[in-house]
Amino acid sequence: MLPDGLLSYSAVGVLVVPRFLGEHDHPWLRALLDEHERFIGRPQRELEAHLREPPSCEGPPTRRKQAIQVLARLRRGRDRRAAVPPRRARALVFAEAARTEGPRATLLSSVAATLGVTADELRDALFADLPGERLIAPLPILSPAELALRTNLALVQALLSRATSVRIEAEGNSRVLVRHAKLRGLICTVASRSGAGDAVLDLSGPFALFRHTRLYGRALGELVPLLPWCRRFHLVGDCVLEGRRLALELRPGDPIFPAVEPRRYDSRLEEHFARDFRRLAPEWDVVREPEPVPVGSTLIFPDFALQHRTDAARRWLLEIVGFWTPDYVANKLALYRRARLPNLILCIDDHRNCAEADLPSAALVVRFRRRVDAAAVLRCVG
Amino acid sequence: MPEPGTLGALVMKLRFDRGTILLTDPPADLDLAQAPGVLWDHRVHAHRAPASSYPALKSWLLEAGARFEDILLYQTHDAPEAWLRVDLRPYQEAALSAWELGHRRGVVALPTGSGKTRVALAVMEKTRLPALCLVPTRVLLHQWLREISALYRGTVGCYGDGVHQLAPLTVATFESAYRHMGQFGDRFGLLIVDEVHHFGGGVHDEALEMAIASARLGLTATPPRSAAAATRLAELMGPTVFELAVSDLAGGFLASFDAMTLYLDLTPEERSGYTSLSSLFRLAYGDFHRAAPDATWADFAVQAVRTAEGRRALAAWRQARRLVAFTQAKRRALHALLARHPDSRVLIFTADNETAYAIAREHLVMPLTCDIGRRERDDVLQRFRRGDLRALVSARVLNEGLDVPDADVAMVVGGALGEREHVQRVGRLLRPGEGKRAVVYELVTRNTMEVGQAHRRRQGLVARRSAQL
Numbered sequence: 001m002l003p004d005g006l007l008s009y010s011a012v013g014v015l016v017v018p019r020f021l022g023e024h025d026h027p028w029l030r031a032l033l034d035e036h037e038r039f040i041g042r043p044q045r046e047l048e049a050h051l052r053e054p055p056s057c058e059g060p061p062t063r064r065k066q067a068i069q070v071l072a073r074l075r076r077g078r079d080r081r082a083a084v085p086p087r088r089a090r091a092l093v094f095a096e097a098a099r100t101e102g103p104r105a106t107l108l109s110s111v112a113a114t115l116g117v118t119a120d121e122l123r124d125a126l127f128a129d130l131p132g133e134r135l136i137a138p139l140p141i142l143s144p145a146e147l148a149l150r151t152n153l154a155l156v157q158a159l160l161s162r163a164t165s166v167r168i169e170a171e172g173n174s175r176v177l178v179r180h181a182k183l184r185g186l187i188c189t190v191a192s193r194s195g196a197g198d199a200v201l202d203l204s205g206p207f208a209l210f211r212h213t214r215l216y217g218r219a220l221g222e223l224v225p226l227l228p229w230c231r232r233f234h235l236v237g238d239c240v241l242e243g244r245r246l247a248l249e250l251r252p253g254d255p256i257f258p259a260v261e262p263r264r265y266d267s268r269l270e271e272h273f274a275r276d277f278r279r280l281a282p283e284w285d286v287v288r289e290p291e292p293v294p295v296g297s298t299l300i301f302p303d304f305a306l307q308h309r310t311d312a313a314r315r316w317l318l319e320i321v322g323f324w325t326p327d328y329v330a331n332k333l334a335l336y337r338r339a340r341l342p343n344l345i346l347c348i349d350d351h352r353n354c355a356e357a358d359l360p361s362a363a364l365v366v367r368f369r370r371r372v373d374a375a376a377v378l379r380c381v382g
Numbered sequence: 383m384p385e386p387g388t389l390g391a392l393v394m395k396l397r398f399d400r401g402t403i404l405l406t407d408p409p410a411d412l413d414l415a416q417a418p419g420v421l422w423d424h425r426v427h428a429h430r431a432p433a434s435s436y437p438a439l440k441s442w443l444l445e446a447g448a449r450f451e452d453i454l455l456y457q458t459h460d461a462p463e464a465w466l467r468v469d470l471r472p473y474q475e476a477a478l479s480a481w482e483l484g485h486r487r488g489v490v491a492l493p494t495g496s497g498k499t500r501v502a503l504a505v506m507e508k509t510r511l512p513a514l515c516l517v518p519t520r521v522l523l524h525q526w527l528r529e530i531s532a533l534y535r536g537t538v539g540c541y542g543d544g545v546h547q548l549a550p551l552t553v554a555t556f557e558s559a560y561r562h563m564g565q566f567g568d569r570f571g572l573l574i575v576d577e578v579h580h581f582g583g584g585v586h587d588e589a590l591e592m593a594i595a596s597a598r599l600g601l602t603a604t605p606p607r608s609a610a611a612a613t614r615l616a617e618l619m620g621p622t623v624f625e626l627a628v629s630d631l632a633g634g635f636l637a638s639f640d641a642m643t644l645y646l647d648l649t650p651e652e653r654s655g656y657t658s659l660s661s662l663f664r665l666a667y668g669d670f671h672r673a674a675p676d677a678t679w680a681d682f683a684v685q686a687v688r689t690a691e692g693r694r695a696l697a698a699w700r701q702a703r704r705l706v707a708f709t710q711a712k713r714r715a716l717h718a719l720l721a722r723h724p725d726s727r728v729l730i731f732t733a734d735n736e737t738a739y740a741i742a743r744e745h746l747v748m749p750l751t752c753d754i755g756r757r758e759r760d761d762v763l764q765r766f767r768r769g770d771l772r773a774l775v776s777a778r779v780l781n782e783g784l785d786v787p788d789a790d791v792a793m794v795v796g797g798a799l800g801e802r803e804h805v806q807r808v809g810r811l812l813r814p815g816e817g818k819r820a821v822v823y824e825l826v827t828r829n830t831m832e833v834g835q836a837h838r839r840r841q842g843l844v845a846r847r848s849a850q851l
Contacts, residue, residue, distance in 0.1 A: 004684070005683065005684065005687050052700075061687075061690075061693055062687060087758055090748065090758075091761075093746060094746060094747065094748040094771055095765065095770050095771060097745075097746035097747070098769075098770060098771050098772040098773070101724070104744070104745070104746050107746065108746075123743070126742075126743070127739060127742075127743075130739075130753045131753055132753075185400050185564060187425050187426065189425055202425070204425070205400070206399055206400045206401060206402045206423075206430065206564070207400070207401050207402055207432065207564075207588060207591070207592065209402070209421055209423050209425075209430055210402075210419075210421065210432050210591075213588055215560070215588050
């Protein structure tokens with residue numbers, strides 16, 4: 001996480017505008033990457049000392065430091081070879097120094113002789129395993145453009161770590177955001193925006209009710225690289241920066257580094273079902289994460305939509321109720337009962353022992369053990 | 383007054399929810415807005431309070447005659463024989479009594495080496511409550527685990543340094559507590575915080591607010607001096623209920639010590655470098671200070687990074703600091719001092735790791751830094767205890783809490799953290815011994831920033847408030 005001193009932004013009215021790195025920064029980022037290249041095979045402490053010095057190339061100092069921090073996280077090192085295992089060298093040399101008087105050089109030589117190495121080799125070995133002594137390995141292939149995007153992501157995440165709450169309007173893939181929020185212990189209220197298939201997510205932590213806290217900043221920041229996987233999004237973070245409340249806005253096209261593509265399925269169960277059904281019924285499309293369904297003020301996210309290719313009217317929503325906690329299942333079924341969906345297939349794990357009365361009356365039910373039977377689902381949709 | 387408990391379907395429920403208390407289904411005639419710490423949470427359509435308000439909230443509900451289903455409370459866990467007897471010195475007994483009289487909430491301030499952990503063990507043994515002990519570093523985590531295990535026969539839980547294991551007595555690092563208190567803040571009735579002065583400044587205070595524990599004991603050698611931090615700490619842990627300084631115990635329960643300051647000069651080359659760096663710094667700092675006489679160093683740092691001149695000034699200040707960290711004169715003085723104390727156990731303190739390694743290479747003194755792994759560190763301390771090593775050099779690791787055996791000479795080559803750090807460092811020498819008189823040498827470079835630093839850091843050693851023992 002970037003520290004306070006490395007946040008580069010301007011405040012425009014009530015907005016915080018991050019100073020993103022762009023194409024015009026590529027020359028000095030290239031120079032920075034080249035500097036790293038020159039230190040490959042040398043101890044990390046030498047590079048760190050070099051980077052503390054005033055830079056040889058132009059570049060905004062704060063943003064240069066941001067990029068250096070991002071690089072440090074990507075950097076890999078390898079241990080230096082030592083003639084004697086360093087810990088053993090330390091144990092022997094410092095104990096001998098406690099036992100004997102006399103010049104240090106003589107002492108090193110005599111310990112080295114007992115180990116069959118030279119005094120220089122022994123001196124080199126003494127701290128060869130410390131982090132600063134690790135030798136710099138080549139960076140993963142990284143262009144100035146990618147370094148700029150990664151630095152921008154670090155900046156936005158650092159700004160969001162000062163956020164009390166975040167609102168995201170998202171179309172497509174919003175389920176991934178909800179899942180992340182739940183996993184990280186955030187409170188996530190989901191509403192539907194009238195008419196559109198968009199979800200409006202309000203995210204904050206339980207303790208944020210009482211005062212501004214950075215407790216959830218990391219979890220909120222982790223949402224950012226997931227956003228580029230939404231078809232459309234608009235994020236507004238309510239941040240406190242230097243004692244002022246400012247809003248941070250992000251939209252598609254902002255130059256931030258995306259996460260690897262989120263997992264397409266929540267479980268192997270879902271993945272297997274999708275594969276089996278596609279094989280068995282090529283005339284049907286299996287749509288993963290269809291548009292959310294409004295229920296009162298909240299939304300439900302069915303697992304799949306099954307859509308017949310030639311008959312648009314033949315469309316079913318499908319939910320796999322797998323092995324979750326009883327509360328979770330009860331809550332989910334309650335929502336589906338309220339939704340009264342006409343074309344709903346519920347696949348229920350037999351181990352859940354759901355009573356018929358708990359299930360939505362209009363739904364078709366396919367019970368399963370271990371694996372959802374695609375053929376049984378196909379019989380339901382005809 | 384009605385008893386709390388499960389009294390039907392529509393009884394108000396209290397639930398621990400990620401570091402807070404959630405109140406659902408309250409009776410219509412109960413105005414929860416008046417209850418301590420409670421706010422309406424529109425996100426979940428329920429009332430919510432910070433977990434630390436739980437004891438006050440429960441009392442309020444009982445007084446109001448409300449029926450409620452309580453959160454699932456911890457159980458007192460142990461048969462008394464799980465604890466061995468914890469013997470206390472008179473001032474430790476006095477500290478324990480003061481804490482009891484303070485309704486089991488408060489901070490005990492005792493000098494380093496006077497056995498603060500012992501007071502904590504006695505509190506655990508006496509209250510028999512499930513206890514969570516918070517410590518600032520991984521080094522202290524393992525030290526506390528060892529010390530509790532020596533007197534307690536049950537399993538001791540550990541949260542930190544890659545281990546996530548809960549038990550009725552658990553030790554956790556501050557960082558782990560900050561991240562995970564929302565998961566286990568309802569498990570403990572007693573919260574003990576070592577080096578409690580780290581809290582009260584707003585950073586990570588949530589770790590203490592997300593625990594329901596009503597019994598709270600803070601331990602420190604250096605309680606916060608600023609009124610704001612002290613007030614906040616009192617809210618979180620209770621007020622300072624007992625306080626003794628080094629000079630209150632020196633010569634009795636702590637060893638006496640002599641402090642000697644050696645004023646050293648820079649070489650002409652060093653002086654010329656230092657003068658140009660410090661004038662560069664003073665130019666920018668002087669302008670800033672004139673414009674904002676009440677501003678702090680942190681204010682200056684924030685301001686300085688915004689301009690090229692400010693950045694140059696900060697860089698010059700850092701270089702000047704590095705220059706005085708280990709000067710030629712300090713090298714020579716250290717050599718002479720090590721030769722003067724060939725049979726003593728010596729601790730050398732530096733301002734940074736770089737200097738610690740430089741001393742380690744030059745004088746062949748074992749360094750104890752954050753880079754040295756736990757096993758090697760334990761092994762080094764064992765060998766120091768046995769006398770196989772006679773000196774250790776460290777920047778920060780030896781500062782706080784670590785139980786260092788019987789050292790009798792300290793050489794302070796440099797420091798970065800002022801009064802608090804100095805008190806902690808001197809405390810390393812104060813374990814009493816037969817006829818022991820410890821010596822603290824401070825190496826201070828004349829006409830540099832070190833003179834002011836040395837003056838400030840000594841303030842912490844003067845007597846505070848002697849307790850009636």
